[in-house]
Amino acid sequence: MARLTFSRTRVRPGRGLVLAAAAVYFLVPLAASVVFSVDSGDHVTFGAYSQILGTEGFTDSLLLSLELAVTTIVLVLLLMVPAMVALRLGASKLRSVVAVVCSLPLVVPPIAFVAGISTVLKWGPEYLSRTPLFQTIVAIQNENYPFVLVLAYVVMALPFVYQALDAGLRAVDVRTLVEAARSCGASWPQALVRAVLPNLRGALLNASFLTLALVLGEFTVSHLLGYQPFAVWIVDISGAQAQMSVAVSVLSLLVTWVLLLALAAVGGRRTPSRTAP
Amino acid sequence: MTTALPRVDVAPVASAKRRRRAPGWLAVVPLLAFTAITFGLPALAMLNGAFTVKDQATGATSYSGENLSSSLQGAYLTALLGSVKLSAVSAAIATLFGLLLAQAVVTSRFRFLREAVLTASGVLANFGGVPLAFAFVATLGNSGVLTGRLGLKDAGFDLYSFWGLTLVYLYFLVPLMVLTITPALEGLRAQWREAAQNNGATHGQYWRHVALPVLTPSLLGGFVLLFGSAFAAYATAAAMVGSTVPLVTLQIADALSGNVLVGQENVALALSLDMVVVAGLVMAVYLPLQRRSSRWLA
Numbered sequence: 399m400a401r402l403t404f405s406r407t408r409v410r411p412g413r414g415l416v417l418a419a420a421a422v423y424f425l426v427p428l429a430a431s432v433v434f435s436v437d438s439g440d441h442v443t444f445g446a447y448s449q450i451l452g453t454e455g456f457t458d459s460l461l462l463s464l465e466l467a468v469t470t471i472v473l474v475l476l477l478m479v480p481a482m483v484a485l486r487l488g489a490s491k492l493r494s495v496v497a498v499v500c501s502l503p504l505v506v507p508p509i510a511f512v513a514g515i516s517t518v519l520k521w522g523p524e525y526l527s528r529t530p531l532f533q534t535i536v537a538i539q540n541e542n543y544p545f546v547l548v549l550a551y552v553v554m555a556l557p558f559v560y561q562a563l564d565a566g567l568r569a570v571d572v573r574t575l576v577e578a579a580r581s582c583g584a585s586w587p588q589a590l591v592r593a594v595l596p597n598l599r600g601a602l603l604n605a606s607f608l609t610l611a612l613v614l615g616e617f618t619v620s621h622l623l624g625y626q627p628f629a630v631w632i633v634d635i636s637g638a639q640a641q642m643s644v645a646v647s648v649l650s651l652l653v654t655w656v657l658l659l660a661l662a663a664v665g666g667r668r669t670p671s672r673t674a675p
Numbered sequence: 676m677t678t679a680l681p682r683v684d685v686a687p688v689a690s691a692k693r694r695r696r697a698p699g700w701l702a703v704v705p706l707l708a709f710t711a712i713t714f715g716l717p718a719l720a721m722l723n724g725a726f727t728v729k730d731q732a733t734g735a736t737s738y739s740g741e742n743l744s745s746s747l748q749g750a751y752l753t754a755l756l757g758s759v760k761l762s763a764v765s766a767a768i769a770t771l772f773g774l775l776l777a778q779a780v781v782t783s784r785f786r787f788l789r790e791a792v793l794t795a796s797g798v799l800a801n802f803g804g805v806p807l808a809f810a811f812v813a814t815l816g817n818s819g820v821l822t823g824r825l826g827l828k829d830a831g832f833d834l835y836s837f838w839g840l841t842l843v844y845l846y847f848l849v850p851l852m853v854l855t856i857t858p859a860l861e862g863l864r865a866q867w868r869e870a871a872q873n874n875g876a877t878h879g880q881y882w883r884h885v886a887l888p889v890l891t892p893s894l895l896g897g898f899v900l901l902f903g904s905a906f907a908a909y910a911t912a913a914a915m916v917g918s919t920v921p922l923v924t925l926q927i928a929d930a931l932s933g934n935v936l937v938g939q940e941n942v943a944l945a946l947s948l949d950m951v952v953v954a955g956l957v958m959a960v961y962l963p964l965q966r967r968s969s970r971w972l973a
Binding site for chain 2: 477480499510511517552616
């Protein structure tokens with residue numbers, strides 16, 4: 399007993415020190431960013447924040463990012479949900495195949511992935527110019543709506559969506575749900591939409607939020623393919639308007655935080671870790 | 676009537692069986708087809724390009740290991756080693772501080788503190804890229820808030836250097852470590868500590884002979900995961916340092932966009948292949964370690 403109290407008193411100052419150091423390290427850059435964005439020599443100004451909306455490219459790039467995010471979320475869920483539910487119901491041979499396929503993107507860093515993508519895109523003018531495939535390759539690179547980014551983001555989101563859905567499906571007895579719905583006369587789509595999906599609400603939200611955060615913050619692929627969604631725009635203006643780029647960073651941080659905290663609250667569990675960009 | 680009954684009984688079962696099997700692979704096919712095209716094609720193009728050499732004069736292409744060998748020489752090798760060094764150093768520091776922070780939080784009596792740190796870690800581990808770079812530029816950059824006030828420049832501190840970048844990377848690596856190691860720390864049973872203490876072990880002996888051996892697979896696995904994260908990071912470094920610190924991701928970007936020399940695209944692909952090999956090794960080490968450490972969490 400004496401030893402127990404001894405070890406407790408010995409640990410506590412260390413613990414306070416660790417927590418204080420962590421608080422300083424993690425909070426100071428955030429506070430300093432806010433100070434930097436409102437500091438104009440001798441007085442405080444919120445000009446960097448109030449001018450954001452009027453700055454050229456802000457609305458365009460943000461809208462582009464949001465459009466890409468929505469399309470990516472829809473596409474990745476359309477691909478993954480039926481597949482994952484089907485794997486729970488049977489087809490156990492394919493289960494490990496899908497698990498491997500969905501974790502492969504973790505082995506290929508985004509920069510290597512985009513190197514491959516740009517090579518494939520170059521095949522268009524080089525080899526395929528007389529085939530209908532060429533039109534497809536041109537179409538997905540449309541400046542106003544680069545669908546090629548959606549394709550890339552879906553691949554990059556696969557590991558996180560797989561984890562989220564897998565965790566969600568583990569908690570639900572899909573087979574019983576579907577069989578109950580089927581024996582009540584529901585068709586397959588009805589069973590999926592009205593019996594299975596409502597039980598997966600948390601997992602679906604989880605997957606959507608993670609994908610949203612991924613797309614909104616994505617820089618590598620879009621920058622190297624020459625498009626200007628939100629993150630690329632922040633870097634592009636940073637040379638001329640340093641204060642505003644920090645202000646936008648602070649805002650985008652807050653938005654991402656609110657999203658992820660909402661996710662933590664809704665999901666009632668910690669967000670799965672993901673490899674940082 | 677009597678002949679209709681068995682048919683009614685049998686038909687749904689048979690059709691349910693048939694239908695259950697059909698969507699099994701039919702629903703998976705679109706996913707596999709999609710990844711085969713959007714992921715498989717670029718991966719194959721990268722592999723193909725990494726081994727293809729184009730003769731500048733004749734335009735003829737041939738297969739050789741020339742790109743790979745030049746990707747392992749000179750400035751490219753420096754960049755690759757620079758990336759490995761930066762990732763290893765920052766992952767090692769993050770492993771240590773992540774462990775300390777997670778231990779401080781797990782043993783805390785305040786439930787609120789625990790939940791707050793874990794939620795914040797989930798957020799911060801996802802907070803990489805451009806905003807992170809600008810937050811640190813605003814704080815410690817050339818005209819940063821703290822740089823002038825604390826006279827850091829005169830003290831010889833430079834954010835746009837190896838150690839500056841390490842400091843920035845820790846911002847998402849430490850929270851990632853906290854998330855990774857917390858389940859393992861929670862798996863350390865109070866009984867083990869009590870048993871060690873009943874046998875007369877000191878605090879240090881308990882950690883050296885009981886806790887650390889149990890934690891080792893998790894710690895190594897976490898380190899490898901952090902290494903992979905730092906190794907693949909591009910956005911933070913690109914937005915912050917430009918090319919003052921040689922990193923393989925920055926080299927690939929330069930070679931891809933033809934910033935340095937024309938016709939280096941295939942060397943960029945070879946460098947990408949190098950990265951995939953390193954990332955593959957990371958996964959090959961991480962997965963068995965994770966499986967091993969999960970044994971203690973049951």
